[in-house]
Amino acid sequence: MAAAKEFTYKEVEAHNTKKDLFVVVHDKVYNCSSFVDEHPGGEEVLLDVAGQDATEAFEDVGHSDEAREILEGLHVGNLKRQEGDPKPKSYTQAPKTATTSDGASAGVGLYAIVLIGAGLAFAVYKYLQSQQAQQ
Numbered sequence: 048m049a050a051a052k053e054f055t056y057k058e059v060e061a062h063n064t065k066k067d068l069f070v071v072v073h074d075k076v077y078n079c080s081s082f083v084d085e086h087p088g089g090e091e092v093l094l095d096v097a098g099q100d101a102t103e104a105f106e107d108v109g110h111s112d113e114a115r116e117i118l119e120g121l122h123v124g125n126l127k128r129q130e131g132d133p134k135p136k137s138y139t140q141a142p143k144t145a146t147t148s149d150g151a152s153a154g155v156g157l158y159a160i161v162l163i164g165a166g167l168a169f170a171v172y173k174y175l176q177s178q179q180a181q182q
């Protein structure tokens with residue numbers, strides 16, 4: 048049996064189009080070109096990780112054993128990691144950021160309401176005090 052072909056990250060990076068799409072999952076290199084159109088999760092997500100390390104993106108979704116079998120069928124070689132290679136690309140980063148900023152703006156809104164309420168109470172208190180002083 049011939050030894051598995053070795054790719055550097057730079058070589059994998061060159062395969063980043065829909066017609067020529069390599070991804071890395073757990074340091075193995077897969078040619079997904081024939082599968083892009085059939086992917087149940089859509090072509091966009093695969094194009095997003097084209098030529099990159101898709102380990103986290105693939106694992107975050109919780110793909111089935113069947114998906115892993117398809118993946119093995121697309122295996123074309125192994126990744127030869129070198130110093131300075133980028134880290135795996137995460138899929139969940141964007142939604143997480145959105146949730147954080149939503150929470151922050153809700154907190155600011157609540158803070159404003161409390162401040163306005165306190166201001167109003169203070170104004171009423173001052174008004175009543177001045178009324179009493181006049182009597």
Ligand code: HEM
Pocket residue numbers: 070072077079082086087088089092093096101104105108109110111112113114115117118138
């Ligand atoms: C790299 C090779 C990949 C293969 C062979 C593959 C294969 C599959 C298969 C067979 C399914 C159907 C459900 C299942 O059996 O788990 C699926 C669903 C899905 N995949 Fe992938 N996938 C790959 C990469 C990715 C990547 C990188 C993402 C990025 C986020 C992704 C996102 C999804 C999503 C969101 C679904 C769910 C679709 C739905 O249920 O509506 N996949 N994939």
